Amino acid sequence: MDMMKILQRSWDILWKYRTLWIFGFILAMTVGGNTFKSSGGPGSYQTNRQEVQNYLQEPWSNQTFRSPQDFFDWLKLSGNDLKGLVESQIELRTTIWIGIVFIILMVLTGIGMTILRYVSETATIRMVDNLEESGEEVPFKQGFRMGWSKRSWRLFLVDLLLLFLPGLITASLLILIGWGTFATIISGENIMAAGIFLVAGVVFFLILVMTLYFVLISFLRNFIVRSCVIEDAGVGESIKMGFNLVRESWKDAGMMWLVMIGMGIAWVFVSILLLIVLIPAFVVSAVLGVVAGGIPGAIVGLLSSLFIPSRVWVIVIGVLIGLPFFLLIALSPFLFVDGLVQVFKSTVWTLVYREIKPKELGKPIEELAEA
Numbered sequence: 001m002d003m004m005k006i007l008q009r010s011w012d013i014l015w016k017y018r019t020l021w022i023f024g025f026i027l028a029m030t031v032g033g034n035t036f037k038s039s040g041g042p043g044s045y046q047t048n049r050q051e052v053q054n055y056l057q058e059p060w061s062n063q064t065f066r067s068p069q070d071f072f073d074w075l076k077l078s079g080n081d082l083k084g085l086v087e088s089q090i091e092l093r094t095t096i097w098i099g100i101v102f103i104i105l106m107v108l109t110g111i112g113m114t115i116l117r118y119v120s121e122t123a124t125i126r127m128v129d130n131l132e133e134s135g136e137e138v139p140f141k142q143g144f145r146m147g148w149s150k151r152s153w154r155l156f157l158v159d160l161l162l163l164f165l166p167g168l169i170t171a172s173l174l175i176l177i178g179w180g181t182f183a184t185i186i187s188g189e190n191i192m193a194a195g196i197f198l199v200a201g202v203v204f205f206l207i208l209v210m211t212l213y214f215v216l217i218s219f220l221r222n223f224i225v226r227s228c229v230i231e232d233a234g235v236g237e238s239i240k241m242g243f244n245l246v247r248e249s250w251k252d253a254g255m256m257w258l259v260m261i262g263m264g265i266a267w268v269f270v271s272i273l274l275l276i277v278l279i280p281a282f283v284v285s286a287v288l289g290v291v292a293g294g295i296p297g298a299i300v301g302l303l304s305s306l307f308i309p310s311r312v313w314v315i316v317i318g319v320l321i322g323l324p325f326f327l328l329i330a331l332s333p334f335l336f337v338d339g340l341v342q343v344f345k346s347t348v349w350t351l352v353y354r355e356i357k358p359k360e361l362g363k364p365i366e367e368l369a370e371a
Contacts, residue, residue, distance in 0.1 A: 001252040001355050003259060010347040013128060014340060019140050020127060020347075023120040023147070024339030029328070030117035031342065098313060102320065109324075118156050123147025124343060125229045128350045154228050157235045162217050162224075166210055173206045219257050220246055226353040249356040256352050260345065267341065274337060281333040289330035297322025 014020070126146040127138060138146070224242030227233050233241055246253050275282075301318030308314055328335075 001249075001256075001352070003256055006256070006348060006351045006355065007259075009351060010344055013131065013347050014344050017127070017131065017137055019137065019143055020124060020343045021336075021339060022140055023124045023127075023143065024341075024343035025335055026116050026120040026339075027124070027342040027346075028335045028338035030113045030120070098317065114156070115152075118152040119144070119147035121147075121225070121346070122149065122152040122155055122229050124346045125226060125350050126151075128347050129230050129354065132351070132354060151229050151232060154233075154235055154238070155225055158224060158228055158238055159221075161235060161239070162221065166213060169206055169210050169213075173203060176202050176206075219253075222349040223253070223353055226350060230350075230353065245353075245357060252356055253352065256348070260348065271337075275334075278333050278337075282330070285332050286330045289326040289328070292329045293322030293324070293326030295322075296325060 123143045123146050127143050130146070131137060220242055223245050224238050227241035227245070228235070228238035231238075231241065297318040300321040301314050304317045305311075305314045308317070
């Protein structure tokens with residue numbers, strides 16, 4: 001396998017096939033928790049509430065007022081505090097509802113980003129494979145239809161299955177930590193040190209195993225997902241095909257993996273210089289981001305002020321609505337560059353897969369309209 005030829009061809013595809021840039025931007029945006037607090041809140045009424053409780057604890061027959069003004073002052077204090085209590089309850093309900101809506105929006109956003117991620121990854125792989133197979137560049141609409149298919153769903157299931165084992169290891173790790181901690185607490189001093197060393201050793205071993213597993217899976221995944229996408233294989237069949245392909249061509253695959261690791265290390269230093277060069281672009285994009293995020297944030301904030309009495313929550317809602325637009329625009333120069341990197345890496349591994357896969361696996365690309 002000619003690695004330099006693959007790298008050069010990947011570079012040519014990157015700059016000539018510009019439709020891939022869109023999917024690369026989406027990959028950069030999706031392959032990569034917000035908390036908020038309100039100052040004040042129910043605690044700000046604590047002093048007045050306590051005063052009213054002191055009043056209300058006494059029966060009416062024991063209340064003594066030296067003058068009518070004392071009575072009206074008491075009514076005024078009680079009324080203000082009761083108003084504060086009602087407002088605090090409204091603010092509490094508002095806080096709960098805002099939290100629920102925010103969690104729902106975060107979940108829906110996460111689902112949408114996950115869908116876009118796997119559709120874009122599938123589309124990028126299929127578009128490059130189609131280009132090498134037929135020499136045809138497809139527009140964005142057809143590329144999106146190539147990604148919006150059952151293959152992207154299988155790709156998600158492949159990742160889910162590959163992460164199942166680390167999940168079991170993590171669960172085992174937590175159980176062992178809990179067991180070890182409990183055992184050392186209830187044990188005597190003579191075996192406490194031995195228990196701590198035992199738990200520490202097991203934890204270190206499991207962390208080492210997980211690290212090696214993730215490193216190995218990150219390498220094998222490049223071939224497993226292409227077996228799934230290009231060959232339209234099932235989940236289990238894709239994992240088997242990818243593993244067998246690497247086993248049969250481990251030298252070529254391993255050498256390219258080392259080359260990509262070296263390029264990744266070099267990219268870290270290049271990206272630092274690139275960030276410095278792109279400072280003017282970041283300044284412009286930040287200004288545009290303030291405008292793009294400020295307009296919808298202000299509109300939603302004004303509308304929410306009609307239903308929410310708390311000015312703090314109105315500001316919070318406006319910021320939460322405008323923040324995604326601001327980040328998307330402000331970070332667009334970085335996302336664009338990172339998207340190019342994502343496309344280049346995906347193209348390299350697609351070409352490597354095509355180079356080392358057995359010829360009998362090759363088959364014509366299906367019609368682009370196929371879902």
